[in-house]
Amino acid sequence: xxxxxxxxxxxxxxxxxxxxxxxxxxxxxxxxxxxxxxxxxxxxxxxxxxxxxxxxxxxxxxxxxxxxxxxxxxxxxxxxxxxxxxxxxxxxxxxxxxxxxxxxxxxxxxxxxxxxxxxxxxxxxxxxxxxxxxxxxxxxxxxxxxxxxxxxxxxxxxxxxxxxxxxxxxxxxxxxxxxxxxxxxxxxxxxxxxxxxxxxxxxxxxxxxxxxxxxxxxxxxxxxxxxxxxxxxxxxxxxxxxxxxxxxxxxxxxxxxxxxxxxxxxxxxxxxxxxxxxxxxxxxxxxxxxxxxxxxxxxxxxxxxxxxxxxxxxxx
Amino acid sequence: xxxxxxxxxxxxxxxxxxxxxxxxxxxxxxxxxxxxxxxxxxxxxxxxxxxxxxxxxxxxxxxxxxxxxxxxxxxxxxxxxxxxxxxxxxxxxxxxxxxxxxxxxxxxxxxxxxxxxxxxxxxxxxxxxxxxxxxxxxxxxxxxxxxxxxxxxxxxxxxxxxxxxxxxxxxxxxxxxxxxxxxxxxxxxxxxxxxxxxxxxxxxxxxxxxxxxxxxxxxxxxxxxxxxxxxxxxxxxxxxxxxxxxxxxxxxxxxxxxxxxxxxxxxxxxxxxxxxxxxxxxxxxxxxxxxxxxxxxxxxxxxxxxxxxxxxxxxxxxxxxxxxxxxxxxxxxxxxxxxxxxxxxxxxxxxxxxxxxxxxxxxxxxxxxxxxxxxxxxxxxxxxxxxxxxxxxxxxxxxxxxxxxxxxxxxxxxxxxxxxxxxxxxxxxxxxxxxxxxxxxxxxxxxxxxxxxxxxxxxxxxxxxxxxxxx
Numbered sequence: 065x066x067x068x069x070x071x072x073x074x075x076x077x078x079x080x081x082x083x084x085x086x087x088x089x090x091x092x093x094x095x096x097x098x099x100x101x102x103x104x105x106x107x108x109x110x111x112x113x114x115x116x117x118x119x120x121x122x123x124x125x126x127x128x129x130x131x132x133x134x135x136x137x138x139x140x141x142x143x144x145x146x147x148x149x150x151x152x153x154x155x156x157x158x159x160x161x162x163x164x165x166x167x168x169x170x171x172x173x174x175x176x177x178x179x180x181x182x183x184x185x186x187x188x189x190x191x192x193x194x195x196x197x198x199x200x201x202x203x204x205x206x207x208x209x210x211x212x213x214x215x216x217x218x219x220x221x222x223x224x225x226x227x228x229x230x231x232x233x234x235x236x237x238x239x240x241x242x243x244x245x246x247x248x249x250x251x252x253x254x255x256x257x258x259x260x261x262x263x264x265x266x267x268x269x270x271x272x273x274x275x276x277x278x279x280x281x282x283x284x285x286x287x288x289x290x291x292x293x294x295x296x297x298x299x300x301x302x303x304x305x306x307x308x309x310x311x312x313x314x315x316x317x318x319x320x321x322x323x324x325x326x327x328x329x330x331x332x333x334x335x336x337x338x339x340x341x342x343x344x345x346x347x348x349x350x351x352x353x354x355x356x357x358x359x360x361x362x363x364x365x366x367x368x369x370x371x372x373x374x375x376x377x378x379x380x
Numbered sequence: 381x382x383x384x385x386x387x388x389x390x391x392x393x394x395x396x397x398x399x400x401x402x403x404x405x406x407x408x409x410x411x412x413x414x415x416x417x418x419x420x421x422x423x424x425x426x427x428x429x430x431x432x433x434x435x436x437x438x439x440x441x442x443x444x445x446x447x448x449x450x451x452x453x454x455x456x457x458x459x460x461x462x463x464x465x466x467x468x469x470x471x472x473x474x475x476x477x478x479x480x481x482x483x484x485x486x487x488x489x490x491x492x493x494x495x496x497x498x499x500x501x502x503x504x505x506x507x508x509x510x511x512x513x514x515x516x517x518x519x520x521x522x523x524x525x526x527x528x529x530x531x532x533x534x535x536x537x538x539x540x541x542x543x544x545x546x547x548x549x550x551x552x553x554x555x556x557x558x559x560x561x562x563x564x565x566x567x568x569x570x571x572x573x574x575x576x577x578x579x580x581x582x583x584x585x586x587x588x589x590x591x592x593x594x595x596x597x598x599x600x601x602x603x604x605x606x607x608x609x610x611x612x613x614x615x616x617x618x619x620x621x622x623x624x625x626x627x628x629x630x631x632x633x634x635x636x637x638x639x640x641x642x643x644x645x646x647x648x649x650x651x652x653x654x655x656x657x658x659x660x661x662x663x664x665x666x667x668x669x670x671x672x673x674x675x676x677x678x679x680x681x682x683x684x685x686x687x688x689x690x691x692x693x694x695x696x697x698x699x700x701x702x703x704x705x706x707x708x709x710x711x712x713x714x715x716x717x718x719x720x721x722x723x724x725x726x727x728x729x730x731x732x733x734x735x736x737x738x739x740x741x742x743x744x745x746x747x748x749x750x751x752x753x754x755x756x757x758x759x760x761x762x763x764x765x766x767x768x769x770x771x772x773x774x775x776x777x778x779x780x781x782x783x784x785x786x787x788x789x790x791x792x793x794x795x796x797x798x799x800x801x802x803x804x805x806x807x808x809x810x811x812x813x814x815x816x817x818x819x820x821x822x823x824x825x826x827x828x829x830x831x832x833x834x835x836x837x838x839x840x841x842x843x844x845x846x847x848x849x850x851x
Binding site for chain 2: 065066067068069070161164165167168172175176179180183224228322326378379380
């Protein structure tokens with residue numbers, strides 16, 4: 065297949081995944097902001113949203129210091145601002161542009177899902193949204209990405225086009241999960257003497273919610289929410305679809321399928337396998353022992369490296 | 381003035397036999413139902429993304445071409461005659477271009493004046509003496525046809541470069557089958573979906589390499605081109621790669637595409653890119669859409685371009701006026717399809733006549749297209765006529781003029797109900813090394829405004845499904 069086609073598919077699914085992730089982060093922040101102020105402590109949830117979304121520089125340029133982020137300017141910046149290259153609006157815009165360039169590699173159901181979402185999105189204003197509007201908007205975004213994913217799974221041939229699309233989804237998803245952990249790592253540290261007041265509980269629960277794993281947590285651990293278990297679930301648990309381990313299960317699978325079809329393994333396959341091995345050979349205690357923050361930073365950088373290897377090997 | 385010929389109700393209001401079933405069906409359908417179906421069709425078109433861009437218009441990057449749900453019907457016999465004439469016309473076009481870049485018998489015989497060849501901006505000296513596979517240049521032609529009475533079809537224009545619109549022919553039929561299956565049970569309509577197979581067979585027949593299965597690709601300028609939808613649509617239907625210039629590269633005069641498995645050789649390129657942009661080394665150096673070295677690979681005979689380079693030398697409106705003579709010269713046959721009588725303003729007597737009769741003529745630029753830069757005399761006011769008079773005097777060779785034809789009309793759904801609107805027809809003619817293929821039908825364009833004769837989509841024209849009846 066054309067390298068450019070593979071590239072478009074890869075970025076198409078990355079942007080759909082990113083839009084979905086941004087929607088979840090905003091959803092959780094909105095929920096936290098409903099909590100009584102006393103539970104919010106001194107943490108400014110909205111500035112941590114900007115950090116998690118990974119667009120702090122652009123935000124500061126437009127709205128000033130990040131500590132002074134407000135619900136209003138963060139929502140307008142991340143949801144619909146046409147000037148923010150990674151706003152949800154622009155994620156859909158870029159996803160559709162990529163889709164349009166590879167119409168021939170998409171099934172009509174996939175095109176319909178992404179083009180339909182893009183058409184509907186134009187009905188939303190460029191400005192900020194009221195709380196009700198935001199709720200509706202976020203539901204629309206999550207539904208659209210579900211619909212797209214569903215269309216992809218139900219209708220696409222299992223060939224290299226599908227595997228490149230899957231690769232984009234999982235590189236992006238791993239990056240998003242890791243960034244959520246990176247911004248919130250301090251609340252996940254096990255401090256023996258800390259009792260875990262209501263503030264912490266909300267924080268842990270919100271992390272789980274942002275990857276839609278609160279229910280899963282209880283099924284897996286049959287325990288109350290504890291920070292190191294949250295970290296275990298999101299990093300090492302292969303049963304959890306948004307965990308780093310699960311993303312790398314899928315990544316090695318898709319990359320191996322590509323290598324089988326082309327009859328050649330390469331640096332991307334080797335790097336993916338070594339990252340996966342690191343995730344499956346450790347316990348969460350080992351992770352905390354080497355330092356959660358260091359572990360995540362290294363992961364983010366490795367994941368970026370994998371993206372670069374995939375681009376080098378296939379997409380250019 | 382004579383009554384205008386309506387393809388459903390003729391010249392005297394008697395419903396013509398081919399339209400009887402459609403007419404009684406239309407009578408039974410309430411206007412609201414038709415309007416509802418029209419909206420459904422529009423919704424489907426938007427959803428599929430069949431849009432086009434109008435150059436020079438802001439804020440409307442993607443627009444829909446209005447689709448009219450009332451089909452146009454052509455009888456089997458009418459089509460048989462048309463198809464013969466089209467095949468004859470395209471054969472002559474191919475022989476003419478081959479001659480112009482070869483022996484130039486046509487110039488020596490004085491059939492076509494030399495300056496129409498050598499001073500033609502579409503003439504490519506690079507093609508002089510260049511052999512192309514099977515001496516074929518125009519593999520995909522779109523010949524525009526208009527009708528004035530039950531028996532007369534005129535050729536209005538030859539499109540020998542990169543004619544577009546075939547995706548509308550195919551999609552219009554799909555939509556009609558979805559919206560009005562009952563109408564198809566009342567008529568025996570010749571299918572059009574064979575076009576994709578025909579096109580692929582034609583392209584493959586032109587491969588410069590024998591033996592292995594040829595690798596065919598469609599070359600597009602990219603997603604911002606007004607016809608991008610059509611390019612991707614065709615690639616999809618043919619099952620071939622849709623490439624942009626940056627996907628291709630030339631090594632040792634062989635063209636390759638960049639794939640996830642490394643370079644892959646390309647044999648036939650159906651390019652939807654104008655000559656000027658094909659290769660920055662050979663033509664416009666600022667082109668970022670083309671492929672450096674493509675022209676030398678082409679000249680070395682390692683890749684086939686469809687249509688060939690330099691076909692524009694045969695399809696401007698000045699050369700058009702010589703087509704009947706060109707047909708007689710190469711084929712020793714009378715033209716089956718007549719030309720619209722054409723005044724060449726480059727000739728002094730013609731110019732004088734044109735200047736004296738501007739209010740009744742249609743004046744067009746020789747290299748114009750898309751309905752831009754033309755004067756429709758009977759519809760123009762005095763000021764517009766004077767502007768054109770000045771243009772004509774300034775550069776007569778740049779214009780031709782034709783009498784204003786009473787174009788036929790077809791029933792069309794408009795706000796007030798079903799009313800006659802003027803139409804034309806663009807059939808697509810495929811010339812492969814083995815044979816000529818023409819899918820019965822083509823793209824019918826319709827001027828949605830009452831009385832308007834301009835059917836171009838850039839001027840608000842719409843399209844219709846075209847039914848050629850089997851027997």
